[in-house]
Amino acid sequence: MSKRAKQNASIIRDEQVGVLARLTRRVAIASSLGVAGLAGVMAVSIPGRHVSSGAPASGATQNSVSSPSLSSSSSSTASSGGDLQAPTQAPTQVAQAPMAQTSAS
Amino acid sequence: MKVVEPAINPAPGVSPEPAINEQAATGMPVYSAAWTALGTSVQVVATDRHDLSAAVAEVQEELVLVDVSTSRFRADSELSMVEAKGGSWVDISETLFDYIEVALWAARLTHGAVDPTVGNALCLLGYDLDFDLLEKRGPAGVFRVKPVPGWEAVRLDASGMRMQVPDGVHIDLGATAKARCADRAAARAAALTGSGVLVSLGGDIATAGPAPAGGWTIEVGEGPEVGSSEDLVVAIRSGGMATSSITGRRWARGDGWAHHLIDPATGLSTDGPWRTVTVAANRCLDANIASTAALVMGHSALSFLGRYPLPARLVAQDGVVTTLAGWPREPNADWRRGPGSIGAS
Numbered sequence: 001m002s003k004r005a006k007q008n009a010s011i012i013r014d015e016q017v018g019v020l021a022r023l024t025r026r027v028a029i030a031s032s033l034g035v036a037g038l039a040g041v042m043a044v045s046i047p048g049r050h051v052s053s054g055a056p057a058s059g060a061t062q063n064s065v066s067s068p069s070l071s072s073s074s075s076s077t078a079s080s081g082g083d084l085q086a087p088t089q090a091p092t093q094v095a096q097a098p099m100a101q102t103s104a105s
Numbered sequence: 106m107k108v109v110e111p112a113i114n115p116a117p118g119v120s121p122e123p124a125i126n127e128q129a130a131t132g133m134p135v136y137s138a139a140w141t142a143l144g145t146s147v148q149v150v151a152t153d154r155h156d157l158s159a160a161v162a163e164v165q166e167e168l169v170l171v172d173v174s175t176s177r178f179r180a181d182s183e184l185s186m187v188e189a190k191g192g193s194w195v196d197i198s199e200t201l202f203d204y205i206e207v208a209l210w211a212a213r214l215t216h217g218a219v220d221p222t223v224g225n226a227l228c229l230l231g232y233d234l235d236f237d238l239l240e241k242r243g244p245a246g247v248f249r250v251k252p253v254p255g256w257e258a259v260r261l262d263a264s265g266m267r268m269q270v271p272d273g274v275h276i277d278l279g280a281t282a283k284a285r286c287a288d289r290a291a292a293r294a295a296a297l298t299g300s301g302v303l304v305s306l307g308g309d310i311a312t313a314g315p316a317p318a319g320g321w322t323i324e325v326g327e328g329p330e331v332g333s334s335e336d337l338v339v340a341i342r343s344g345g346m347a348t349s350s351i352t353g354r355r356w357a358r359g360d361g362w363a364h365h366l367i368d369p370a371t372g373l374s375t376d377g378p379w380r381t382v383t384v385a386a387n388r389c390l391d392a393n394i395a396s397t398a399a400l401v402m403g404h405s406a407l408s409f410l411g412r413y414p415l416p417a418r419l420v421a422q423d424g425v426v427t428t429l430a431g432w433p434r435e436p437n438a439d440w441r442r443g444p445g446s447i448g449a450s
Contacts, residue, residue: 083214083413084214084386084391084394084395084413084415085386085387085388085391085413086385086386086387086413086414086415086416087341087343087344087385087386087387087416088342088343088344088387089341089343090385090416090430090431090432090433091323091340091341091346091385091416091432091433092320092340092433093337093338093339093340093434093435094319094320094322094338094339094340095338096319096322096338096340097322097338098322098323098324098338099135099137099150099303099321099322099323100148100150100305100310100321100322100323100324101305101323101324101325101326102305102308102309102310102323102324102325102326102346102347102348103308103324103325103326103327103348103350
């Protein structure tokens with residue numbers, strides 16, 4: 001297979017995974033949510049091709065890896081600038097019920 | 106041009122049936138869904154009830170992507186196919202490129218403490234199946250182990266979007282892929298919905314979008330038994346949090362026990378002064394790299410974490426808790442403040 005064909009195959013693989021995942025999971029989720037959930041599920045468009053949100057840093061070369069970043073503008077995904085990044089605020093202890101748990105997995 | 110299309114099999118570890126919690130269970134206006142996938146627990150929390158289902162769908166798609174791209178337990182994963190062509194340059198997808206790039210970045214940052222070429226070592230120690238199956242199989246034998254090949258052996262070419270893995274080298278992305286997946290999924294879900302979203306993959310927690318009032322509240326524990334009255338609950342407003350521990354994912358070997366955190370220098374499970382490390386960072390990925398590296402580095406973890414500085418909680422083998430860089434003090438814990446801590450209460 002030519003290099004171009006391999007690249008196309010890779011792209012198609014991502015497309016298949018994306019569309020398959022969206023369709024199967026939205027049907028499953030819709031069925032579990034009932035009518036109210038169905039509206040929210042089906043409101044999500046299905047793009048023609050999945051584009052990775054973790055686009056590689058430009059200019060990376062063999063084993064010369066820069067800090068990868070996510071393309072989203074979300075506050076949690078800013079570029080790390082080549083090093084591990086501390087949070088904007090340290091955690092604070094609270095007396096509220098937890099929404100999630102972090103532990104040995 | 107006719108393109109040969111690779112066969113895509115359903116991800117065997119993904120359960121498409123999240124249990125939706127439509128109630129604001131914590132007293133805060135958030136809504137959550139939980140299920141299992143890829144041998145671990147998955148939880149999605151959204152600040153808007155109507156955006157939860159869309160957020161869940163984004164997370165599930167990202168889970169499928171990471172599984173078919175990076176799993177070492179699937180012979181048909183893209184990573185397995187690259188390894189099967191040992192020594193050759195292989196064109197790869199953007200998804201696999203991203204996960205490999207992250208893994209090599211982690212290795213470089215940690216001077217090899219977090220190394221993706223531990224696949225062979227894990228197999229030799231008996232971790233050659235999905236963990237659920239591993240527990241059912243029974244004790245693994247005893248094998249001679251050796252240092253891992255080293256992350257420098259893996260070559261990545263951004264200009265050609267391709268990679269090269271030496272023949273016989275097996276990659277395990279367990280130290281970075283789950284956290285990266287959580288970050289990617291949370292970012293996607295928040296970008297799509299506009300809501301605040303928390304994604305937890307086996308306790309690797311990523312957040313994106315606006316936080317709920319009071320922040321995202323997270324219980325910090327050591328094992329699946331979290332939920333005791335003594336467990337710490339903390340709040341973060343952004344970023345991520347991860348816990349690495351030798352108390353989970355352990356299995357019997359002929360000569361004792363092994364766990365999934367490998368010291369690349371020996372090829373054996375780590376055996377340092379810490380049993381559990383929790384770190385907060387601006388991303389789940391950064392937090393998980395740091396927590397994993399801390400367990401491997403042992404005593405030098407304190408200077409490593411303090412360099413950034415990352416808020417962290419380290420539990421020693423004797424249960425004493427050391428905190429760094431503003432991690433809140435726990436009144437009920439046997440506690441000491443780590444050297445160089447900033448603002449520890």
